[in-house]
Amino acid sequence: MRAIVTSPGSESSRGQIREILAVPGSPRTILFSALGRLPVAMTSIALLFYIQRSTGSFGDAGLVSGSALVGTAIGSVVQGRLVDRLGPTRTLATATGIYVSAAALAFLLVESGGVLPVLMVCAAVLGLAQPALGTASRAIWAHRLPAGPAREFAFTYEAISLETFFILGPALAAILASLEWAGTGLVVAVAMMSVGTVGFLTSPLVRTIPRSSQRGRPLLHIIAIPGMQTLILAVLGFGIIIGFVEVAVPAVANLAGVSAYGGILLGLWSLTSVVFGIAYARRPWPRSYAHRAPVLLIGFGVLVALVAFVQGGLVVFTIALMVSGLLITPQATLHSLIVEAVTTEDQAAEAFGWVLAAVTAGVAIGHLSAGQIVEDFGPSVALASTVIPAVVLGGIVALRRRTLRGG
Structure with missing residues (x-):
């Protein structure tokens, strides 16, 4: 088990930040990773508002957004294992393509008054394919930073920033959804996720991540x-x-x-x-x-x-x-x-x-x-x-x- 790194305001923490930023390409990678992870919880709440304002039903909206979240829950685990097995570029690039396609279909279905079951299936695919940047982002620091305080600081940043985005993302989506067109929040979420993921994957630093050697671990270990x-x-x-x-x-x-x-x-x-x-x-x-x-x-x-x-x-x-x-x-x-x-x-x-x-x-x-x-x-x-x-x-x-x- 591991000790938690020192507080962000300490001199040692500032030294750890400098060590992380000294890794070639890390500022760009961190920026795009943050952009792609901010909307991690935006898609579902944006769908909720979009469906509710389009149909007038909170029941239907809850079913569609809930379907997207079920897909995301499954996808975060499946994509994490695929990143280990195949590497982040192949896995997340494929996921992004499916994610954008599912989002486009969702817009088409909502605007054309698509039936609820089809919307729920589309939302589930959208959530399943939502790019799971967290695993790949952590893998960078595991590969490029030696064991010690700087690596621990990077891991702690990844964890806490992701949870923070999970809190702030829905609020941002809700505010955007209150604009004249209810689909604005979903458009912004998909755009941020896609641009962030593509920018992250095109970083030279990401291409250095090796495949995991621990392929035989059971899914539920x-x-x-x-x-x-x-x-x-x-x-x-x-x-x-x-x-x-x-x-x-x-x-x-x-x-x-x-x-x-x-x-x-x-x-x-x-x-x-x-x-x-x-x-x-x-x-x-x-x-x-x-x-x-x-x-x-x-x-x-x-x-x-x-x-x-x-x-x-x-x-x-x-x-x-x-x-x-x-x-x-x-x-x-x-x-x-x-x-x-x-x-x-x-x-x-x-x-x-x-x-x-x-x-x-x-x-x-x-x-x-x-x-x-x-x-x-x-x-x-x-x-x-x-x-x-x-x-x-x-x-x-x-x-x-x-x-x-x-x-």
């Missing part, structure tokens, strides 16, 4: 680690709650007659989380990962559920929603720290792939469930329902807390 099993349960609950909010909050804005405000609400929710997360990281509580994971998950679900009972109009709802998002970034950071604590160095890349798959699957469950609840019972019931996965999965994580070493 990471899941055999007890700590990873517990972490995946925590991440799944985290994703489910986010998925519920991403559907219920726009529905609240829609009922209030200001549908464009839904994207702004999600943006404020994410922004508050990031700001609080920076402060929380300086003095996290509980200190132990084993206790922090269930406390943060249950607390997150309770805070979101309480928003359903807020009275006083949209302004009060906005404030309550911002408060409910305080625990997002602390959990995202904790997930990365736990991966570092319960896996070895050669397991970490695949473990992060499973974390991404778990949170994506959770958001998919949230979209699929919340869309139907909003249609049948309203957004307040959907928000209140988040306490159920939080308490159930948080309780299981608490019972398995001894498997979470570190902290």
Whole structure:
């Protein structure tokens, strides 16, 4: 197991950053990798808004966006193994071609009033082919940086930046979807993902990544680690709650007659989380990962559920929603720290792939469930329902807390 690198503000961290940037071609590679990974969670939420504004149904929108997320969850694991086996260029170039084609078909289907089952299949293919840059990006540092603090710093950056993009991406997509044409968010997401991936793959640094020599490992070997099993349960609950909010909050804005405000609400929710997360990281509580994971998950679900009972109009709802998002970034950071604590160095890349798959699957469950609840019972019931996965999965994580070493 590995220790976490020093804090970003320290002199040693600045030295590690200089060492990373000294690798020829690394600034360009980092830039395009970030551009391609920012929309990692934008596609599904952009689809959600696009379908909802085109059909008027949150139920249909949740089914389509949920299908895309199921595809993404599967694709992140499959592409990660293919990158190891075939290399990033061949794998991600093929995935990008399929991704762009599926996106074009999705636009055609929505604009022509395509039937729901066909839209769901198209969305699933779109998610499945969404380029998984994370594995390839980590592989660069494993190959080009010697074992030590600089490599650990690069790995930590990859993990935390990906989780941050997973938080900020949906907010950006929601804001873009509030523009005159509801498909704007999806266009921007596809463009950023495609340009970022192509720029990343054409970097000379990427072409130096060798194929993995560890081809015989079973697909589920990471899941055999007890700590990873517990972490995946925590991440799944985290994703489910986010998925519920991403559907219920726009529905609240829609009922209030200001549908464009839904994207702004999600943006404020994410922004508050990031700001609080920076402060929380300086003095996290509980200190132990084993206790922090269930406390943060249950607390997150309770805070979101309480928003359903807020009275006083949209302004009060906005404030309550911002408060409910305080625990997002602390959990995202904790997930990365736990991966570092319960896996070895050669397991970490695949473990992060499973974390991404778990949170994506959770958001998919949230979209699929919340869309139907909003249609049948309203957004307040959907928000209140988040306490159920939080308490159930948080309780299981608490019972398995001894498997979470570190902290």
